[in-house]
Amino acid sequence: MIQRIQTVYLLLTFVVTGVLMFFIPLWTLNTGKAFYFMQDQFYTILLGLSTMLTIVSIISFKKRQNQFVMNRLNIILNLILLGLFVYRSLNLSGETANAVSEKGIGMFLPIVAIVLLVLANKAIKKDEDLVKSVDRLR
Numbered sequence: 001m002i003q004r005i006q007t008v009y010l011l012l013t014f015v016v017t018g019v020l021m022f023f024i025p026l027w028t029l030n031t032g033k034a035f036y037f038m039q040d041q042f043y044t045i046l047l048g049l050s051t052m053l054t055i056v057s058i059i060s061f062k063k064r065q066n067q068f069v070m071n072r073l074n075i076i077l078n079l080i081l082l083g084l085f086v087y088r089s090l091n092l093s094g095e096t097a098n099a100v101s102e103k104g105i106g107m108f109l110p111i112v113a114i115v116l117l118v119l120a121n122k123a124i125k126k127d128e129d130l131v132k133s134v135d136r137l138r
Contacts (some may be wrong), residue, residue, distance in 0.1 A: 004127070006067075009120035010058045013074075015089045016113045018051040021061075024106040027095045028105065037106070050074055050113070068124050078117070081082075089108040 023033035026043075037043040057070040085107045 003122070004061065006123035006127070007058060007061060007121040009112075009116045009123065010054055010071075013113050013116040013120070014051065014054045014058070016109050016116065017054060018111060021047055021106060024109065025104045026085065026106040027104045028102040034104070040058055043081070043084070045083075046077060050077050051080065053077065064124050064128050068121055068128075071124070075114055075117050075121075078110040078114050082107075082114070085110070085129050 003052050010045055025036050027035050029035055037047055053070050053074040057067050058073070060066050060070070089107065
């Protein structure tokens with residue numbers, strides 16, 4: 001449960017995707033107004049799915065294989081989200097009306113979430129290998 005390192009990694013992933021995204025803007029518009037993920041419905045849905053997958057993965061700590069698969073899906077979802085952020089920043093980087101003027105640190109939070117999910121998957125794999133080795137001894 002909480003004493004397992006993958007649960008700590010998953011809790012940190014929850015903080016990154018579920019909490020920090022509310023406080024850290026993705027970018028700043030030409031008008032000087034900060035753009036948060038909640039201002040675009042598509043980003044809100046993707047981040048909500050990512051957060052829900054993380055919560056379900058934390059809750060299903062007894063089923064390591066399911067947890068591993070959910071983390072993989074979460075990694076793919078965060079890669080899609082990161083790709084959308086990069087696409088938006090590269091396409092709208094000119095000084096046109098309502099375009100991205102300054103990129104924010106919020107665009108890189110999916111990278112942090114991906115790294116934490118990979119570390120959690122490594123720890124889950126290590127636990128699974130340990131359980132399999134003990135089963136061989138019986």
